[in-house]
Amino acid sequence: MTTRRRKAGEPTAQKREAHVQEEEGDRPYTRVLLQGALVICSLLVIRTFVDFEEKEYGQLATINEDIPHRFIEVGCSSDYDKEKVMFKGCIPSICGRVIMDHIVTREEAAKLLDVAKKGLSLGGSNGGASILDLHSGALSKGDKFVDIFSLQKTKSINIFTEDDFKLYTRVKDRIQHTITAEFGIPREKLFLTNPTFFSQMTTKPAQTVHDEYWHPHVDKETYGSFHYTSLLYLSEYGTDFKGGRFVFVDKDINKTVDPKRGRLSFFTSGSENLHYVEKLTSGTRYAITVSFTCNPQRAIDDPTLR
Numbered sequence: 001m002t003t004r005r006r007k008a009g010e011p012t013a014q015k016r017e018a019h020v021q022e023e024e025g026d027r028p029y030t031r032v033l034l035q036g037a038l039v040i041c042s043l044l045v046i047r048t049f050v051d052f053e054e055k056e057y058g059q060l061a062t063i064n065e066d067i068p069h070r071f072i073e074v075g076c077s078s079d080y081d082k083e084k085v086m087f088k089g090c091i092p093s094i095c096g097r098v099i100m101d102h103i104v105t106r107e108e109a110a111k112l113l114d115v116a117k118k119g120l121s122l123g124g125s126n127g128g129a130s131i132l133d134l135h136s137g138a139l140s141k142g143d144k145f146v147d148i149f150s151l152q153k154t155k156s157i158n159i160f161t162e163d164d165f166k167l168y169t170r171v172k173d174r175i176q177h178t179i180t181a182e183f184g185i186p187r188e189k190l191f192l193t194n195p196t197f198f199s200q201m202t203t204k205p206a207q208t209v210h211d212e213y214w215h216p217h218v219d220k221e222t223y224g225s226f227h228y229t230s231l232l233y234l235s236e237y238g239t240d241f242k243g244g245r246f247v248f249v250d251k252d253i254n255k256t257v258d259p260k261r262g263r264l265s266f267f268t269s270g271s272e273n274l275h276y277v278e279k280l281t282s283g284t285r286y287a288i289t290v291s292f293t294c295n296p297q298r299a300i301d302d303p304t305l306r
């Protein structure tokens, strides 16, 4: 294309365009109709794509609700059939999901959040999910796990106090009693199992499979020993982070639980409770997973300050 200087009096490009538009303006109604049709078509196309992307959810527990007790029954899967005799009285006969906002106080949850932050400040995964397990000492660091108690020794620092461990154990015991009461299990038949851990989730892209918390999974399959899974939320959906809701995957419609500080949610660990955590879109999400088994051989002890 060649360029040349515009001679005086010659119309500029803008003026020429305006002229062309005036000529087309001879058929204004046709033009308006065509443009209108185009806009409507575009909107329809966009809507179709948005509908396709947008999932519909049912809500089990929203952030604005205060839930003293909510039990949602779901039919038990056949996952427990083989163990019914062996762990009689503990294996669930009724399966379901429970949400209780007052088992743990918001103050206790805030203190546990401090414990989580203290511990995790010594490590942290390169990807979006980190854990701290006070029982085994496992702490995510980079692409692997280190032992937080050895790390403390090497650095000759004491990050946890006796009170931190007392609080943790007290809250854990209360959760255990709540689950046995809810599912009608004799206290001596349900045991804490591993992994039981603090979790921290961020928007960082995953580096290893451990970071990919958003895949639907069944706890009983993933962890083997689990019969009842509980989650205690330490931070809040919508203010501390966005995304990151807990989602039960059901045939008809998936159901969400909004994390809320001090909210306890627990459920039977079989495939009747397939679930995942939504990818975070901002902020940091903290929770504790407290896991229980009917198998005494898979029981773990309370954590001790080392």
Ligand SMILES: *[C@@H]1O[C@H](CO)[C@@H](O)[C@H](O)[C@H]1NC(C)=O
Binding pocket: 055, 056, 216, 249, 250, 251, 252, 253, 254
């Ligand atoms: C529920 O979630 C799963 C996993 O993300 C997804 O495949 C499925 O389409 C969702 N169901 C509905 C009804 O949106």
